[in-house]
Amino acid sequence: xxxxxxxxxxxxxxxxxxxxxxxxxxxxxxxxxxxxxxxxxxxxxxxxxxxxxxxxxxxxxxxxxxxxxxxxxxxxxxxxxxxxxxxxxxxxxxxxxxxxxxxxxxxxxxxxxxxxxxxxxxxxxxxxxxxxxxxxxxxxxxxxxxxxxxxxxxxxxxxxxxxxxxxxxxxxxxxxxxxxxxxxxxxxxxxxxxxxxxxxxxxxxxxxxxxxxxxxxxxxxxxxxxxxxxxxxxxxxxxxxxxxxxxxxxxxxxxxxxxxxxxxxxxxxxxxxxxxxxxxxxxxxxxxxxxxxxxxxxxxxxxxxxxxxxxxxxxxxxxxxxxxxxxxxxxxxxxxxxxxxxxxxxxxxxxxxxxxxxxxxxxxxxxxxxxxxxxxxxxxxxxxxxxxxxxxxxxxxxxxxxxxxxxxxxxxxxxxxxxxxxxxxxxxxxxxxxxxxxxxxxxxxxxxxxxxxxxxxxxxxxxxxxxxxxxxxxxxxxxxxxxxxxxxxxxxx
Amino acid sequence: xxxxxxxxxxxxxxxxxxxxxxxxxxxxxxxxxxxxxxxxxxxxxxxxxxxxxxxxxxxxxxxxxxxxxxxxxxxxxxxxxxxxxxxxxxxxxxxxxxxxxxxxxxxxxxxxxxxxxxxxxxxxxxxxxxxxxxxxxxxxxxxxxxxxxxxxxxxxxxxxxxxxxxxxxxxxxx
Numbered sequence: 066x067x068x069x070x071x072x073x074x075x076x077x078x079x080x081x082x083x084x085x086x087x088x089x090x091x092x093x094x095x096x097x098x099x100x101x102x103x104x105x106x107x108x109x110x111x112x113x114x115x116x117x118x119x120x121x122x123x124x125x126x127x128x129x130x131x132x133x134x135x136x137x138x139x140x141x142x143x144x145x146x147x148x149x150x151x152x153x154x155x156x157x158x159x160x161x162x163x164x165x166x167x168x169x170x171x172x173x174x175x176x177x178x179x180x181x182x183x184x185x186x187x188x189x190x191x192x193x194x195x196x197x198x199x200x201x202x203x204x205x206x207x208x209x210x211x212x213x214x215x216x217x218x219x220x221x222x223x224x225x226x227x228x229x230x231x232x233x234x235x236x237x238x239x240x241x242x243x244x245x246x247x248x249x250x251x252x253x254x255x256x257x258x259x260x261x262x263x264x265x266x267x268x269x270x271x272x273x274x275x276x277x278x279x280x281x282x283x284x285x286x287x288x289x290x291x292x293x294x295x296x297x298x299x300x301x302x303x304x305x306x307x308x309x310x311x312x313x314x315x316x317x318x319x320x321x322x323x324x325x326x327x328x329x330x331x332x333x334x335x336x337x338x339x340x341x342x343x344x345x346x347x348x349x350x351x352x353x354x355x356x357x358x359x360x361x362x363x364x365x366x367x368x369x370x371x372x373x374x375x376x377x378x379x380x381x382x383x384x385x386x387x388x389x390x391x392x393x394x395x396x397x398x399x400x401x402x403x404x405x406x407x408x409x410x411x412x413x414x415x416x417x418x419x420x421x422x423x424x425x426x427x428x429x430x431x432x433x434x435x436x437x438x439x440x441x442x443x444x445x446x447x448x449x450x451x452x453x454x455x456x457x458x459x460x461x462x463x464x465x466x467x468x469x470x471x472x473x474x475x476x477x478x479x480x481x482x483x484x485x486x487x488x489x490x491x492x493x494x495x496x497x498x499x500x501x502x503x504x505x506x507x508x509x510x511x512x513x514x515x516x517x518x519x520x521x522x523x524x525x526x527x528x529x530x531x532x533x534x535x536x537x538x539x540x541x542x543x544x545x546x547x548x549x550x551x552x553x554x555x556x557x558x
Numbered sequence: 559x560x561x562x563x564x565x566x567x568x569x570x571x572x573x574x575x576x577x578x579x580x581x582x583x584x585x586x587x588x589x590x591x592x593x594x595x596x597x598x599x600x601x602x603x604x605x606x607x608x609x610x611x612x613x614x615x616x617x618x619x620x621x622x623x624x625x626x627x628x629x630x631x632x633x634x635x636x637x638x639x640x641x642x643x644x645x646x647x648x649x650x651x652x653x654x655x656x657x658x659x660x661x662x663x664x665x666x667x668x669x670x671x672x673x674x675x676x677x678x679x680x681x682x683x684x685x686x687x688x689x690x691x692x693x694x695x696x697x698x699x700x701x702x703x704x705x706x707x708x709x710x711x712x713x714x715x716x717x718x719x720x721x722x723x724x725x726x727x728x729x730x731x732x
Contacts, residue, residue: 406588508564510686
């Protein structure tokens with residue numbers, strides 16, 4: 066199929082709609098980048114405290130830990146939404162107004178989160194694990210915990226509204242979610258159309274899982290809020306844990322599945338080779354729809370009253386979740402770059418790096434999701450090790466690569482600037498070391514979420530601090546580049 | 559177990575890195591006929607998929623039989639097991655008794671009086687030997703046999719508030 070057919074699928078918007086949409090996407094990306102930079106500084110601070118190079122109170126440490134967790138998840142959410150929305154609107158008609166509404170709802174939620182943490186003293190971690198928000202032993206007030214949970218509820222509502230619009234747009238263009246996922250092609254009811262956009266498949270998957278994930282999150286947040294003001298209402302702690310981890314796991318995983326659209330859309334442009342959909346591609350994404358939602362019990366393996374079957378499902382699907390990236394998306398990226406004559410710009414380097422980060426990041430995750438391994442790795446530094454690998458080297462390079470693409474870098478034979486090279490390699494080395502030090506710490510049984518480390522663990526934290534400083538250096542370059550080049554950048558052709 | 563898992567992680571990640579480096583090194587030389595590239599590597603992909611599938615089945619079977627978590631419905635009698643009742647609170651542990659014998663299995667009955675905690679058993683070298691969650695409304699049964707006498711530490715492994723990191727106690731094994 067020629068590329069002309071792909072162009073013909075694209076939705077026509079007015080010039081003013083396109084201009085407004087581009088501004089909105091840039092606003093999402095710049096906000097995401099700025100929040101991420103602040104969260105990396107928060108991470109650096111925590112590592113310095115654990116490494117005894119900085120002294121702060123435990124209450125402040127756990128407030129920073131809380132803002133770091135919720136900030137990274139939120140920034141990943143808003144940034145990845147910017148990426149997905151930018152590409153998806155090319156194939157389905159999406160509303161700029163609703164996109165902006167979600168943005169401002171998100172900003173309002175962020176203000177509430179910051180108030181609850183730094184004015185109200187809330188330090189119950191971003192996971193708000195019931196019944197901790199209501200039992201702080203006087204460290205934070207009920208009001209602070211309530212504002213934190215209300216903020217998450219409001220942010221979630223904004224995303225739900227956006228997903229409704231995406232769902233409407235997908236149904237209007239493709240007729241059903243099933244067709245958008247390519248299922249009639251997968252099951253042989255219609256011939257395979259290799260030009261069916263991968264972005265539509267990914268966007269539909271994200272829409273389905275995040276809608277359900279956020280709905281579960283809303284349920285648990287409302288139950289938590291009721292408990293705060295009516296302590297006699299005591300929901301089951303294990304049920305609450307299930308809902309929280311279902312919501313949290315789905316939401317953070319959906320960010321990478323949303324952002325990978327940048328790889329599907331941009332690597333073909335930089336290599337001159339198409340990313341064609343196929344039965345294997347549809348099968349992988351169809352499986353992902355279920356696996357992302359059903360795999361969350363791997364967070365609950367040390368909750369022994371969990372049904373045995375649920376933990377087995379958690380282990381098996383954790384392994385299964387690695388297969389699509391190792392066999393389809395990562396493998397596809399390798400094929401498309403191999404002997405393509407690609408020009409290595411910061412854009413393409415970041416996009417290709419993201420595939421490595423995702424593919425390699427699944428390994429420690431899969432191993433930790435084995436029940437027998439989880440007994441000695443759960444809630445150690447191994448866990449932040451694998452998710453920092455995923456996020457720093459997988460998800461964020463997708464977003465950063467997209468930002469560099471929007472700035473116009475890497476096209477027309479332009480060579481990366483020295484500052485961009487410095488940023489890229491500082492970030493690469495720093496992110497890799499940060500993650501590997503976390504993994505090494507986990508392999509040495511060092512627990513996560515400890516404000517004060519024992520003397521035997523301090524060296525790990527100090528090396529981690531240096532690594533985190535390198536990440537911040539790289540991030541500063543990316544942020545300055547985005548702030549100076551992105552606002553005035555024209556729509557890439 | 560821990561060092562094996564760590565070594566496997568490093569080796570597999572290094573192999574993945576090597577594959578990506580191979581592609582980077584081979585990215586400049588242009589092969590204009592992309593269909594010949596896909597034809598060749600799609601063939602490899604099928605084998606790669608079946609390799610991963612087979613590996614997954616083998617690992618699943620070997621790692622889950624027998625199931626690594628003790629039966630929570632079973633009553634663990636005191637003539638076969640040493641029974642230790644563990645209660646957790648913000649931010650301390652109570653263990654009754656807090657001394658056990660080496661060589662005979664210990665059943666820890668772990669619960670919480672307030673929020674979620676994590677009951678982690680560490681040896682004198684600060685190596686994590688086993689753990690379970692301590693949850694309000696539930697009693698988790700964790701079985702562990704200590705190989706040698708000594709002073710073992712119990713650390714909290716689930717974030718439980720401002721003094722979470724100070725929630726440490728000691729278990730004596732004779």
